[in-house]
Amino acid sequence: MPRTAPLHPGSLGSASLLTSVAGLLRAWLPRQRWFAGKGRPVTELTLLSATELHPGCLHLLVHAQHGTGTLSSGDCYQLLLGAREVLPPRLIHAYIGRASEGPLAGLMVYDAFQDPRSTGLLLERLRNPGATGPLRFERDGQVTIPAGLAPRLLDAEQSNSSLVYGDTYILKIFRRVQPGINPDLEVPWALVRQGCTRVPPPVAWFRISQPQEATLGVLQPFLPEAVDGWTLALQSLTSGRDFAEEAYELGRATAEVHLALAAAFPLDAPSRSQNRQLAAAMTERLDATSACVPAVTPYVPGLRAAFDAFAVLDATRPAQRIHGDLHLGQVLRADMRWFVIDFEGEPARPLTERRRRQSPVRDVAGMLRSFDYAARSRRPWRPAWARRCRDAYCAGYAAEAGWDPRDEPALLCAYETDRAVYEVLYEARHRPDWLSVPLAAIARLAEADRTPSGSGPPAPSFHNA
Ligand SMILES: Nc1ncnc2c1ncn2[C@@H]1O[C@H](COP(=O)(O)OP(=O)(O)O)[C@@H](O)[C@H]1O
Numbered sequence: 001m002p003r004t005a006p007l008h009p010g011s012l013g014s015a016s017l018l019t020s021v022a023g024l025l026r027a028w029l030p031r032q033r034w035f036a037g038k039g040r041p042v043t044e045l046t047l048l049s050a051t052e053l054h055p056g057c058l059h060l061l062v063h064a065q066h067g068t069g070t071l072s073s074g075d076c077y078q079l080l081l082g083a084r085e086v087l088p089p090r091l092i093h094a095y096i097g098r099a100s101e102g103p104l105a106g107l108m109v110y111d112a113f114q115d116p117r118s119t120g121l122l123l124e125r126l127r128n129p130g131a132t133g134p135l136r137f138e139r140d141g142q143v144t145i146p147a148g149l150a151p152r153l154l155d156a157e158q159s160n161s162s163l164v165y166g167d168t169y170i171l172k173i174f175r176r177v178q179p180g181i182n183p184d185l186e187v188p189w190a191l192v193r194q195g196c197t198r199v200p201p202p203v204a205w206f207r208i209s210q211p212q213e214a215t216l217g218v219l220q221p222f223l224p225e226a227v228d229g230w231t232l233a234l235q236s237l238t239s240g241r242d243f244a245e246e247a248y249e250l251g252r253a254t255a256e257v258h259l260a261l262a263a264a265f266p267l268d269a270p271s272r273s274q275n276r277q278l279a280a281a282m283t284e285r286l287d288a289t290s291a292c293v294p295a296v297t298p299y300v301p302g303l304r305a306a307f308d309a310f311a312v313l314d315a316t317r318p319a320q321r322i323h324g325d326l327h328l329g330q331v332l333r334a335d336m337r338w339f340v341i342d343f344e345g346e347p348a349r350p351l352t353e354r355r356r357r358q359s360p361v362r363d364v365a366g367m368l369r370s371f372d373y374a375a376r377s378r379r380p381w382r383p384a385w386a387r388r389c390r391d392a393y394c395a396g397y398a399a400e401a402g403w404d405p406r407d408e409p410a411l412l413c414a415y416e417t418d419r420a421v422y423e424v425l426y427e428a429r430h431r432p433d434w435l436s437v438p439l440a441a442i443a444r445l446a447e448a449d450r451t452p453s454g455s456g457p458p459a460p461s462f463h464n465a
């Protein structure tokens with residue numbers, strides 16, 4: 001019989017359990033795509049919660065401190081660890097290491113999110129709501145989830161981990177956990193209740209109630225034929241096929257989501273003092289980024305000008321709940337329609353900040369940057385493609401929302417600049433090879449080119465809004 005019994009957290013002190021896995025996790029965590037402290041070693045690990053999901057499979061929340069001295073920071077991560085005496089060949093890729101001490105000494109520890117037995121049981125828990133220790137499994141009472149759907153871990157470049165069940169449902173496991181409801185559950189749930197059909201509706205979810213309330217995962221219908229906007233944009237660039245019609249439709253879809261969000265959540269009246277505060281925060285982020293990425297420094301005065309212009313704007317759109325990290329990878333095209341996914345916001349920002357009401361222009365700016373990203377990521381660079389898409393997107397947005405983001409150039413420019421600054425830091429930390437893409441935008445935006453359609457003269461109007 002495989003030795004699994006010692007995994008039971010009730011029979012273990014947290015300290016002894018941690019002794020077993022701390023060394024292994026210190027080496028394994030920094031290698032994971034979803035680990036936030038890129039390039040910095042894990043200096044301390046604290047076990048926040050340990051729950052046995054089934055014998056030999058533990059659900060853990062661990063706090064990892066990374067870096068040292070003033071550069072030290074930490075995050076809480078969600079893990080599902082399995083431990084077996086012998087790991088079958090089909091699970092070798094999930095191997096973390098052999099525990100050399102503590103209660104798991106001698107056992108092979110592995111990432112159980114890659115083990116169909118464990119992930120199948122996770123779906124069973126979601127099908128049958130209830131509690132397991134501090135974990136709460138809940139679902140939409142109107143929906144019946146079929147049993148026995150085969151799980152597979154999605155092989156995608158992502159900030160979390162997603163499991164697809166029988167091409168019917170997708171379960172997103174939040175890897176970096178923060179206290180409070182995750183907007184990726186809160187926002188789609190509210191949108192669906194507004195009758196918005198642009199989001200796959202959450203059908204089940206699980207959360208933790210102790211030591212603090214936090215959302216851990218959300219199950220939604222899987223769109224099997226869906227292709228994400230980034231892939232479609234690159235296909236268009238490679239094949240020479242126009243993308244303006246799709247960009248226009250995407251603008252409409254974005255506006256539809258914004259209108260539903262404005263109806264679902266309270267609005268914040270715009271004020272000049274709020275603009276000043278937001279501009280100050282953008283300037284602060286710019287300075288912090290320039291301190292980390294010296295290539296930005298020469299452009300700081302030019303970029304600050306965009307924020308200064310925003311600070312003195314009289315009134316802008318009311319602030320509302322928005323997507324918060326909108327780009328071409330966050331939209332899926334299925335059945336000739338656009339769907340919007342991943343309402344988590346920018347993963348590096350605190351949850352309270354991500355749930356704050358903000359200008360819808362921020363989302364628009366995120367998508368405009370994404371067209372630029374796509375055009376820049378291919379040789380030869382195709383600025384005219386990006387300009388046409390950006391213009392079509394704004395026209396589509398205007399047609400649905402009743403106002404055109406291009407009519408607010410100072411606001412759009414400030415948000416686009418802020419987004420480019422965020423991207424510089426994101427790429428420096430996660431994908432240094434891509435750094436030149438946002439840096440090119442930084443150079444363009446610093447040269448006081450504030451035309452909303454991007455570099456060069458504004459493109460001709462695509463559609464009459
Ligand atoms: N409902 C869905 N149907 C089909 N594919 C999906 C669905 N939701 C997400 N995906 C796929 O999973 C990938 C990762 O999802 P996402 O929510 O963006 O995760 P992350 O926040 O970890 O990046 C997406 O790029 C998309 O390809």
Ligand SMILES: O=P(O)(O)O[C@H]1O[C@H](CO)[C@@H](O[C@H]2O[C@H](CO)[C@@H](O)[C@H](O)[C@H]2O)[C@H](O)[C@H]1O
Nearest residue numbers: 158159325327328329346347369370373423426
């Ligand atoms: O993991 P998320 O999808 O939540 O978002 C993060 O990763 C994105 C990259 O995967 C990053 O997006 C940037 O690169 C995209 C191309 O890969 C591009 O379309 C986006 O416009 C650009 O911002 C995103 O910023 C980050 O939050």
